Each structure stands twice: as structure tokens, then as C-alpha cells.
Amino acid sequence: MQHEKECNMRKTIAALMFVSALMVAGDVAAQGMLLDFAADKVIQKFQKSSCAELRADKKQPPTEKEKLAVEFLRNDKQARVAFIDKIAAPVLNKMFECGMIP
Numbered sequence: 657m658q659h660e661k662e663c664n665m666r667k668t669i670a671a672l673m674f675v676s677a678l679m680v681a682g683d684v685a686a687q688g689m690l691l692d693f694a695a696d697k698v699i700q701k702f703q704k705s706s707c708a709e710l711r712a713d714k715k716q717p718p719t720e721k722e723k724l725a726v727e728f729l730r731n732d733k734q735a736r737v738a739f740i741d742k743i744a745a746p747v748l749n750k751m752f753e754c755g756m757i758p
Contacts, residue, residue: 691735694725695742702747707754714756 702710718726729736751757 688738691739692742695739698743699746702750705750707756710750710754710756 705713729739748757
């Protein structure tokens with residue numbers, strides 16, 4: 657009887673760990689989708705904007721959403737690396753074309 661209870665307890669713990677792992681994986685996947693969405697929006701903005709528009713935008717204070725996004729990226733190194741890896745080439749190329757970086 658005791659052995660049966662221990663087996664059931666182990667199965668329950670294993671099931672809970674499996675469900676927890678799935679939930680974490682789901683959160684990571686959702687976070688990745690959000691990062692991809694945000695990165696794509698930044699890339700599109702740079703690709704569609706003229707150099708004059710980009711210079712004007714740079715002078716504007718950040719929106720509340722932008723502040724939250726920057727704070728999130730400051731606090732999550734993995735997310736920051738993934739975001740920057742995705743946007744770096746298209747954004748820096750446009751900035752170079754616009755004379756915004758040497």
C-alpha cells in the first residue's frame with residue numbers, strides 16, 4: 657500500500673513538472689513572438705521612413721510603450737541580444753545611409 661502511494665505521488669510530481677515545463681516553454685515562445693513582432697515593427701519603420709523623418713523622430717521623447725520596452729530589454733539580457741541581433745543590420749544600414757552615424 658505504501659509503495660503504491662509513493663508511485664502515485666511520483667507520477668503526480670512528474671506530471672506537475674511536465675506541465676510546468678510546458679507553461680514555461682509557452683511563455684518563452686510567446687515572448688519570442690512578441691520580440692519578433694517588435695523587431696519587425698522597428699525594421700519596417702526604418703525601411704519606410706525618410707532620413708528627414710528619422711531625424712525628426714529621434715528628437716521626440718520616447719513614448720510610454722517605448723520606455724517600457726527599453727526597460728524590459730535592459731532587464732532581460734537574452735531578449736536584448738535577440739532583439740538587437742535581429743534589428744542591427746537593417747537599422748544601422750539605414751542610419752549610415754542617412755548620415756546619422758559616421
